[in-house]
Structures are given as structure tokens and as C-alpha cells.
Amino acid sequence: MDISIHWTFLPHLDPEVSLAFYRDLLGFEVRNDVGNGRMRWITVGPADQPGTSIVLEPPAMDHGVTEDERRTVTEMMAKGTYARITLATTDLDGVFARLKEGGAELVQEPTEQPYGLRDCAFRDPAGNLVRFNELR
Numbered sequence: 607m608d609i610s611i612h613w614t615f616l617p618h619l620d621p622e623v624s625l626a627f628y629r630d631l632l633g634f635e636v637r638n639d640v641g642n643g644r645m646r647w648i649t650v651g652p653a654d655q656p657g658t659s660i661v662l663e664p665p666a667m668d669h670g671v672t673e674d675e676r677r678t679v680t681e682m683m684a685k686g687t688y689a690r691i692t693l694a695t696t697d698l699d700g701v702f703a704r705l706k707e708g709g710a711e712l713v714q715e716p717t718e719q720p721y722g723l724r725d726c727a728f729r730d731p732a733g734n735l736v737r738f739n740e741l742r
Contacts (some may be wrong), residue, residue, distance in 0.1 A: 611658055613649070616689050616734050617665035617679070621646040623731040624662045631708040632693075634660070660691065665732075683733045686713075690735035698740035702726045716740075 618624040621644065628634045628650045637659055638649035644664055651659040665683060666676040682688035695701045702716050705728050713727035713735065724740040 613659050613661050614691060615661045615663055616691060616730070617683060617732055618646075618648070618662040618730075619665070619683070619732045620644070621648055621662065624648065625650075627710065627730050628660065628662065631705055631710060686729050686733040686735060688733065690737065692737045692739055694739045694741050696741045698724060698726060698738060701738050 625636070625648060628648075629636055633652075634650040635653045636648060636650055637656075638647070640647050645667075646662075646664070648662040649659045650662065665688075666679040671679075679688060698716050706712060711729040713729055714725070714737075716724060716726040718724050724742075725737055727735060727737040730736050
């Protein structure tokens with residue numbers, strides 16, 4: 607089978623602040639930006655990977671989500687336990703320095719993991735865990 611990852615979704619609380627993180631700090635290109643105010647869906651991704659994107663979306667906007675569920679999602683986002691993504695880089699130290707200098711919330715400094723990976727982690731402005739694995 608020929609299957610690839612095309613889109614993944616992460617919630618945002620403030621589209622402009624999320625753009626500052628994903629576009630300005632990580633260097634992703636903006637591929638689509640629809641809606642307005644907090645009701646914006648923004649698609650970003652690495653310029654050299656046009657087939658893989660992250661859609662930054664308002665949290666819990668599915669019509670089937672109840673107000674109680676929406677409140678739970680918002681609470682989990684505030685604690686940083688709702689969503690996560692793992693990205694990969696050949697320059698972990700460079701990415702770490704850029705995000706730290708850019709004021710991103712640090713979760714874990716570059717660490718050699720016992721399972722054979724070296725990685726670090728930050729939270730994006732909405733509280734999503736963004737982990738970076740080093741490609742060797």
C-alpha cells in the first residue's frame with residue numbers, strides 16, 4: 607500500500623501567536639488561512655515537504671462536541687495534556703537553541719533517551735507538546 611501522512615490537526619487558542627511559533631520560530635510556510643478571529647484554520651508545513659501539513663484549528667469545534675466536552679478539552683489544553691506532535695531534525699541543538707531564544711516554553715532539554723533517541727520538547731502557545739527527535 608502507498609500511504610503517507612497528509613495532515614494532522616492541533617488546536618490553537620490564538621491564531622496569531624500560533625503563527626509566530628510555527629511560521630516564525632519553526633520556519634514553516636503558511637499554506638492556507640481561512641476564517642477570522644479565533645475561528646481560523648491555518649495550515650502550515652515544511653517548505654520542502656508540500657504533502658505533509660499541520661492544521662492549526664480552534665479547539666473542539668466539531669458539531670458533535672458538547673459544552674462539557676469543550677470545557678474538558680480547554681482544561682486539558684491549559685495543562686498541556688491534550689495534544690502532541692513529534693517532529694524530526696538533523697540539527698537538534700540548533701532547533702533547541704532557536705526555540706529557547708524565541709521564548710518557547712521548555713519541557714525537556716536535549717536528552718539521550720535509553721531507547722536510542724536523542725530528543726527535546728517544548729510546548730506551543732496552546733499548550734500542545736512539540737517533541738523533536740534527532741535524526742542520525
